[in-house]
Amino acid sequence: MSELTTDETPVVRMVNxxxxxxxxxxxxQVDLALHxxxxxxxxxxxxxxxxxxxxxxxxxxxxxxxxIFVKGELVDINSPQDSMALGxxxxxxxxxxxxxxxxxxxxxxxxKGLPFVPPMxxxxxxxxxxxxxxxxxxxxxxxxxxxxxxxxxxxxxLKLLYRGADILILDEPTAVLTPGExxxxxxxxxxxxxxGKSAIFITHKMDEVMEFSHTVQVLRRGKSVSVCPTKxxxxxxxxxxxxVGRDIxxxxxRGSYNPGATKIEVKDLxxxxxxxxxxxxxNISFTVREGEIFGVAGxxxxxxxxxxxxxxxxxxxxxxxxxxxxxxxxxxxxxxVIKAGVSHIPADRGRMGVVGDMSVGxxxxxxxxxxxxxxxxxxxxxxxxxxxxxxxxxxxTIKTPNQDTSVKFLSGGNxxxxxxxxxxxxxxxxxxxxxxxxxxxxxATEAVRQNIIKQRDKGCAVVxxxxxxxxxxxxxxxxxxxFEGRIMDxxxxxxxxxxxxxxxxxxxxxxxx
Amino acid sequence: xxxxxxxxxxRSTRMAVLVPVVSLLVSFILGAIVLLISDANxxxxxxxxxxxxxxxxxxxxxxxVKSIPLLLCGLAVGIAFRLKFWNIGAEGQYVGGVxxxxxxxxxxxxxxxxxxxxxxxxxxxxxxxxWGGIPGVLKAQWSVDETLxxxxxxxxxxxxxxxxxxxxxxxxxxNMGTVLYPKEAWLPRIWGRVHGGIFFALILVGILWFxxxxxxxxxxxxxxxxxxxxxxxxxxxxxxNIILAMLxxxxxxxxxxxxxxxxxxHQLTKGVDSGYGFTGIIIAWMSGLxxxxxxxxxxxxxxxxxxxxxxxxTMKLPNAMGAVLQGLILIPLLAGNIFxxxxxxxxxxRKEVTA
Numbered sequence: 001m002s003e004l005t006t007d008e009t010p011v012v013r014m015v016n017x018x019x020x021x022x023x024x025x026x027x028x029q030v031d032l033a034l035h036x037x038x039x040x041x042x043x044x045x046x047x048x049x050x051x052x053x054x055x056x057x058x059x060x061x062x063x064x065x066x067x068i069f070v071k072g073e074l075v076d077i078n079s080p081q082d083s084m085a086l087g088x089x090x091x092x093x094x095x096x097x098x099x100x101x102x103x104x105x106x107x108x109x110x111x112k113g114l115p116f117v118p119p120m121x122x123x124x125x126x127x128x129x130x131x132x133x134x135x136x137x138x139x140x141x142x143x144x145x146x147x148x149x150x151x152x153x154x155x156x157x158l159k160l161l162y163r164g165a166d167i168l169i170l171d172e173p174t175a176v177l178t179p180g181e182x183x184x185x186x187x188x189x190x191x192x193x194x195x196g197k198s199a200i201f202i203t204h205k206m207d208e209v210m211e212f213s214h215t216v217q218v219l220r221r222g223k224s225v226s227v228c229p230t231k232x233x234x235x236x237x238x239x240x241x242x243x244v245g246r247d248i249x250x251x252x253x254r255g256s257y258n259p260g261a262t263k264i265e266v267k268d269l270x271x272x273x274x275x276x277x278x279x280x281x282x283n284i285s286f287t288v289r290e291g292e293i294f295g296v297a298g299x300x301x302x303x304x305x306x307x308x309x310x311x312x313x314x315x316x317x318x319x320x321x322x323x324x325x326x327x328x329x330x331x332x333x334x335x336x337v338i339k340a341g342v343s344h345i346p347a348d349r350g351r352m353g354v355v356g357d358m359s360v361g362x363x364x365x366x367x368x369x370x371x372x373x374x375x376x377x378x379x380x381x382x383x384x385x386x387x388x389x390x391x392x393x394x395x396x397t398i399k400t401p402n403q404d405t406s407v408k409f410l411s412g413g414n415x416x417x418x419x420x421x422x423x424x425x426x427x428x429x430x431x432x433x434x435x436x437x438x439x440x441x442x443x444a445t446e447a448v449r450q451n452i453i454k455q456r457d458k459g460c461a462v463v464x465x466x467x468x469x470x471x472x473x474x475x476x477x478x479x480x481x482x483f484e485g486r487i488m489d490x491x492x493x494x495x496x497x498x499x500x501x502x503x504x505x506x507x508x509x510x511x512x513x
Numbered sequence: 514x515x516x517x518x519x520x521x522x523x524r525s526t527r528m529a530v531l532v533p534v535v536s537l538l539v540s541f542i543l544g545a546i547v548l549l550i551s552d553a554n555x556x557x558x559x560x561x562x563x564x565x566x567x568x569x570x571x572x573x574x575x576x577x578v579k580s581i582p583l584l585l586c587g588l589a590v591g592i593a594f595r596l597k598f599w600n601i602g603a604e605g606q607y608v609g610g611v612x613x614x615x616x617x618x619x620x621x622x623x624x625x626x627x628x629x630x631x632x633x634x635x636x637x638x639x640x641x642x643x644w645g646g647i648p649g650v651l652k653a654q655w656s657v658d659e660t661l662x663x664x665x666x667x668x669x670x671x672x673x674x675x676x677x678x679x680x681x682x683x684x685x686x687x688n689m690g691t692v693l694y695p696k697e698a699w700l701p702r703i704w705g706r707v708h709g710g711i712f713f714a715l716i717l718v719g720i721l722w723f724x725x726x727x728x729x730x731x732x733x734x735x736x737x738x739x740x741x742x743x744x745x746x747x748x749x750x751x752x753x754n755i756i757l758a759m760l761x762x763x764x765x766x767x768x769x770x771x772x773x774x775x776x777x778x779h780q781l782t783k784g785v786d787s788g789y790g791f792t793g794i795i796i797a798w799m800s801g802l803x804x805x806x807x808x809x810x811x812x813x814x815x816x817x818x819x820x821x822x823x824x825x826x827t828m829k830l831p832n833a834m835g836a837v838l839q840g841l842i843l844i845p846l847l848a849g850n851i852f853x854x855x856x857x858x859x860x861x862x863r864k865e866v867t868a
Contacts, residue, residue, distance in 0.1 A: 061519065078517065312746070333748070334745060334746065334748045335750065344746060351742050351743065355736050355739045355740040355743050355744070367747060367748075378728050378730065379727055379729070380728065380729060
């Protein structure tokens, strides 16, 4: 990042901000300052109060006490409209786009002062002009649902630029991006900064802090614990320690690699998309043995998700066989697969992993409610469920007021722990985990990885799909790289090299490396 | 000063109770406005309605008789609603039940008279189940939108019923309606006009409460309704359960028709599309899909209907007033539900305060 001069008045100054939620002090006398042309990284664990702080800046919440100054003036921000009028815009983790409308329509949707029949030609022109200026490749007439996640994010950025925002807040912008897309985002940010715009971005990832930001501010349990120029940080480890307030284990304890009998055998798997076209799974074959973690690497969208769904019975395949625990499980129902001993930590925890409107206790029992451990003669034994849930909450240190709380009120890390607890408890020898640490803070990530390794040490066969090579190198025994529905190669994790895996992920054949 | 809504960090149980009660009150206030426009004194009108619904033993009996099919229809749609399957076809499933029992009563003359009632009830229930099951299968197999199919199937079967009582099954004397069922095959009365159907309804409430809250199947329905994809990942079959729930929903609506035909009308005739199936939607929503609370709500709804009949007689107001009131309940209820998960914040403008 370029050098920064910070002698002028900050464009945003938040002073002594405090915000309570029932039972939680989300922000406790937090100060924040953002200067013109600066990128401020807001770092902290899940539930540290980063999003709450930013939501107050864009008017989604109101502070209990404290003051906000924008460009030197004391302001009241009561709604996103207010913040937009001040030039502040936020890109949320979940995009706010209408799937079946075009890029141009989405960009002007909800804008004030637009004529009843919007001048689309003019709007398109302005979008094209903006996207050229910042290097944001976007076609105004494309329909949102046809775009990749990275492209959708660019639309969100354009939406803010179109409305004249000069202070951008990005909530974990790279969580959904491929490494290439993340680099593009970095370039876009640089161009915007050069024009005097500023940005705050929320993140868990240390390397991004180092790469993207001028200043880093660390929040811990609602309090600001440190603000410093990024270049003064010597070790990434120091940042991590500040964030969690203790030393993090960067290498995980694990038993020696002693694989046993074959648990998963996949042969020549073929899956075609519903409308026909290029296979989403193309001639996939591999085996996973007891006490082995089979890592699956690849840029998101190259068939990993489909592979995990085929293994768990959620996706019907058009050819090939899947054998699990010695039984043929090709195209069986999810229930049959579960009964064959397969546990699944799905990619999208909110949509696939939990029922948000049901209690923690109910969610924990969603695998075992049909077994004699929790029910008899089709009747669920509530007393047994309560004891069972309390035991798991304890064992996996799930932070929840009690087991009757709806899961949707928990933090992302605790939702993932709930899923982990349920799936590991009911695991019958095979665990399929898809992006299990995605979006989690350091502490929760560590807990997830440690638990997966524990399963392997207990003799489970584990399939671990991940986008982070670092995670796979740390946790997996073997790593398969997927590209466009095919397995490019399978390597032993202990001799794998990041660069080599990166080439395979980009679709470069082994003989060409 | 500004108002805004903020998401709560928990579900407010206080609000979950308060909202339906306040909605009911608000709807009566809104109704009062309608009454004032119609040049009627709302206090007098409501007093007349109350008297009309509960004022004497006979009136109470009328109200209870009406609440039986209402309760059953509320239970019926409530089951489908649990799955977020918008069954607005209870009306048609109810008519299906009446057609089924009438068919048995009129044509299955080979049966001994004592068997007509039980067999007729079973056939009627099966007709209702079939009429509910078809949209269920369409949805499960081909994702056909159920709001359209259930709604349209109402008109098909109501038209078919008209054909039956005007033409094919018309009694020789009179110009509409089938012959009355044999007296021995009527569902007996137990207290004045109140008939044995009340037992069926109350026992069903108990069974449903148990099934929905205590069994694995109830747990699965809950999962599907709240997150279909997650339920699927946990091995719950969505297709099978949609079809099962719709068969059950149709069967219960069919039972409502069967009971009302066997105990009250004793024939298939004009007015068989009584609107019970639609009012059942309001009952299901107001009771929060809880079978036990449905009992109270259906008595209230029945009282509004019998009360508005009294309104017509004593105050010369159209009895459509009842339908107006019932409809008015739903609006504040749907609007009010937001307070269960959101709170209202009042923001004072800082500049005004300092000035």
